[in-house]
Amino acid sequence: MPDDRPTDAHLCGQLYAALEVLQQLGDIGFRALGREESRQKAAKRPRTEMTVPLHTVGKSLYWARLRGRGAAAGAVFRSIPDLMPSARDLPAALSPAQQEEFLRGRRAQLDAIAKTGAETAGR
Template identity: 80%
Template sequence: MPDDRPTDAHLCGQLYAALEVLQRLGDVGSRALGREDLRLRASKRPRTEMTVPLHTVGKSLYWARMRGHGVAAGAVFRTIPDLMPAAKDLPGSLTADQQEEFLRGRLARLETIEKTVGVAAAVTGS
């Protein structure tokens, strides 16, 4: 594994962003991951807050395709394996510094998705 690989906290933030965008594109669960309270909870306890959205990511992809966002959703969906942390499972809890890293990772991935996939409206919720 290369030394320049992002930290698990940063990767979890990037993974969260991908799951968030997929939910928004599919209008799944009232786009729950876009809520600030869930984002902050996930930054503290990724395993607890992100396992179900990760397990149901196929539902988000399906509904995004049904709503006409298949190309964008497919591009985001294909990034998920590269965003998984190095550990076998998502971290159970993160320190305050790691929580900041999670949130920076999320913002970085949202910017990447907007630039490469062009889903700015999905990212901002507008």
């Protein structure tokens, strides 16, 4: 793995942020990923907590489009392939240090999305 590529834990955090924003833009699932307890669970066990939101990402995109937020959601949606970890599947569990890296990755991606204005588009 190249030295400049983020760790899988960091990428999982970035992916989580993208999924979180898509839920927010689609106004679905009571924005479950935006909850602190959901975030902490995902930082510990990405595969368990992120698989369903990843499988239903199209639903978030669809509902965001219906709510007039399609362009913003589309931009976030298109970022997802670049945020996938290098492993074949999401990590089953992360160590405490990796959990911190997950949270740093999430914050970095939220900041990147905020720079584009996507997280608040259409509100």
